[in-house]
Amino acid sequence: MSVDIDSDADAPVKPVVTRRRVLVFALVLVLLAGIAIGYTVYAVRREDDRLYGGDGTAPGGPPLSLVGAPRLLFRSTESGPGYGRLATVAAADPGGPRTVGERSCDRVYAAGGTAVCLATEGGLTRTPVALVLDANLRQVRRVELAGTPNRARVSASGRMASWTVFVYGDSYASMTFSTRTSILDTHTGELTANLEDFTTTRDGKELKSPDRNFWGVTFTADDNTFYATLSTNTTGRTYLVRGDLSARTMTVLRENVECPSLSPDGTRLVFKKKVSQSTRNPWRLHVLDLATMRETPLAETHSVDDQAIWIDDRTVGYALPTGSGAAGDVWSVPADGGGAPARLVVGGFSPAPLR
Template sequence: MSVDTPEAAPVRPAVTKGRLLVFALILVLLAGVAIVYTLHAVRREDDRLHGGSGTAPGGPPLDLAVGGPRLLFRSTESGPGYGHLATVAAADPGGPRTVDVHSCDRVYAAGGTAVCLAVEGGLTKTNVALVLDANLRRLRRVELAGTPNRARVSASGRMASWTVFVYGDSYASTTFSTRTSILDTRTGELVADLEDFTTTRDGKELRSPDRNFWGVTFTADDDTFYATLSTNSSGRTYLVRGELRARTMTVLRENVECPSLSPDGTRLVFKKKVSQSTRNPWRLHVLDLATMRETPLAESRSVDDQAVWLDEHTVGYGLPTGSGAAGDVWSVPADGSGAPTRLVVGAFSPVPLR
């Protein structure tokens, strides 16, 4: 009698630790190749966009306190210095520039302190505010919740402020949201968001949950400041005067954006909305704080910038050249006379170093 025996199961090779290690090493190698290729592609695209024969970083490092009157700015000149901080002599703004190793998307400096809003990292980007001393050495680094947009420092260098977009990318949109912070560089106290301040209009507190603030400018006492307030529900903008120690703000008037206080503290240059068009919505004006009289400036093009005072009689600002990535710095008299003048080609975020 025959007896059927079950067929033997196939023998599978055992997975050894050595094979697992080889497999893991292959995965790591492939990931490394992918990263190197991606970085090479990013660098090649950056070279394609910004390549050129512009001034390269190098030479003596920039110093905010050494040298004659100069104009500090973010260089948008094609070439290796694109995006880096640079200076030119105030008496010869079209002359040769000195380009530093620091890169910033937005910059402002006063009183031996600079604020540099930058994007750090390679594949993973981090938006940061860097507080720098007169030698551009880092004093503090603050990670930001959005895209860098506006920066200011008080005349003494003590107070620093910055604004970021949390979502959206244009003040012309009705859906943007901002966060504006103020840092006391002496004490280290950081006001993370001006929305935490009490804001009043005509004696009544504004409690709208969609309030946005941006464009801070400081007075000489390092406590009082001016800024812009808006609410998405109303679509309107307002000039507010704030008090840091009291943590309060008061609405002064409507239709004022990105104010900048004159060196003598008597006037504000700002952008005023003069059209509902998203292509040409603003015009620069100067507001006399004693009389509240507005003067339109001779620059008729729409300026989406927080202008600066180059001196008591002249304001400066950036205008794109058309590509969006590059731009030039212009100036115009602050009394409404004259005509716009191009100061620096391939520059953005101007700051006078007096």
């Protein structure tokens, strides 16, 4: 060592950059770079194989369309060349062969000839976007998103579209997650970027907490009234709200309701209710009768973290990470609390009924 020891406690410390240390550092650098690059190459190959290496249905066949015979639209998660792309199966035979299209979406919903596709555009920056698609899945509108896609919904008429993204804030002192929910009127083109700007009341009093989060919008037939989830970070409780788009207001109706989804006849909501503080199994699907406000637990005992759909007025559908595909399967369960869950599609996610 060429550095002489400094005995004066208040004098500055001297540097220790010696040739030997630089050499050791170079070796450490090379070793760590080797590990980093080697592992990255391995992990990329492994993921490629897991997602695209299987013998799932390849894209091709007749182009996908939102109109025609009743079908189920979803994101195909079969391992193979069609992974991540939109696909359909016949409503009468959901376990039968699927048609896989060209378009990739992280989350999708469609109704009334309009689809909303939440996707991540490639390239260096990986921009999350919401794409509004016409009946032939051609893009008619593109909205850049502030976070990770989470929920998507279209009103039955196909006019109103809504989506929720996760926004993640990080500062030195705190880490916060929040959601941001937008509503788009596809007729007028008007975009309500953030439901947090609406006036929200609970028991007649306005809520002003700055950490309100909204997610999981479902529209009624008038294309103006909607239901959604409200939560505040500070309490962690969730509430069902009913909103009025033109008045820009929302009213809290009920506690412990997440991701509501309105039945085609407009009388019931299927939602996920928190039934356990455990983070492994926190939710159970319930149906809320809007006339009587009575809740009925459904027969699915797995915890469902999804905004369920109505396959028809008696059956709801949802995705579960049951592990058959690279990301899960689509299931259905009767809406009256009876019966048993049934697996509709092996290797599918984000289902939407095409009636």
